[in-house]
Amino acid sequence: MQASVMPALGQPSHFEVPQQVVSDSRVLGYLGRALSLEFSTGQHYLAQASLAKFRNEPNHAQGFVALANEEFQHANLLIDRMAGQGALPSSSVLSPATPANSIAESLQSCQIKKLALIQLYTSACQYCANASFLEDHALFSRLLEEEQAQLMRVNNWLEEFYRSMSSNQSLSRGFA
Numbered sequence: 001m002q003a004s005v006m007p008a009l010g011q012p013s014h015f016e017v018p019q020q021v022v023s024d025s026r027v028l029g030y031l032g033r034a035l036s037l038e039f040s041t042g043q044h045y046l047a048q049a050s051l052a053k054f055r056n057e058p059n060h061a062q063g064f065v066a067l068a069n070e071e072f073q074h075a076n077l078l079i080d081r082m083a084g085q086g087a088l089p090s091s092s093v094l095s096p097a098t099p100a101n102s103i104a105e106s107l108q109s110c111q112i113k114k115l116a117l118i119q120l121y122t123s124a125c126q127y128c129a130n131a132s133f134l135e136d137h138a139l140f141s142r143l144l145e146e147e148q149a150q151l152m153r154v155n156n157w158l159e160e161f162y163r164s165m166s167s168n169q170s171l172s173r174g175f176a
């Protein structure tokens, strides 16, 4: 079971800093960009959760909070890897959360955030595979798979919403 980023909710993550640190500037660059994107996406999910609460959609709000927690777990893994290479996060630049007037708009904006992460991790995986950085490749591959799985969940969530809207419209027409 993965450690929580919230100290009160789980055990702190554990890793051993290697005695001989070999770091690659491009790998560190990928780690830094990924960290900014993960935090930005987590922030965006939390903003969508708040908007859903104001629309009185508690189930959707809960879904966004769950997704945000997964992004902060990804940030945790990235910082572990940075520290393992003798580095720490520098100043992260976050992209702003964007507004949405409906759950559909929220989910569409989340799809865009997911695609940016998938693109970054695909590139990082290719670089690490070519350079034979096995541990970094393993981390970026894991993150890529988890982002792809999250995108599928967001896609299914959106499809489910559209299905419920169309069945409600059919019901309305049926009662008319």
Ligand SMILES: [Fe+2]
Pocket (backbone or CB within 6 Å): 038, 070, 071, 074, 117, 147
């Ligand atoms: Fe993530």
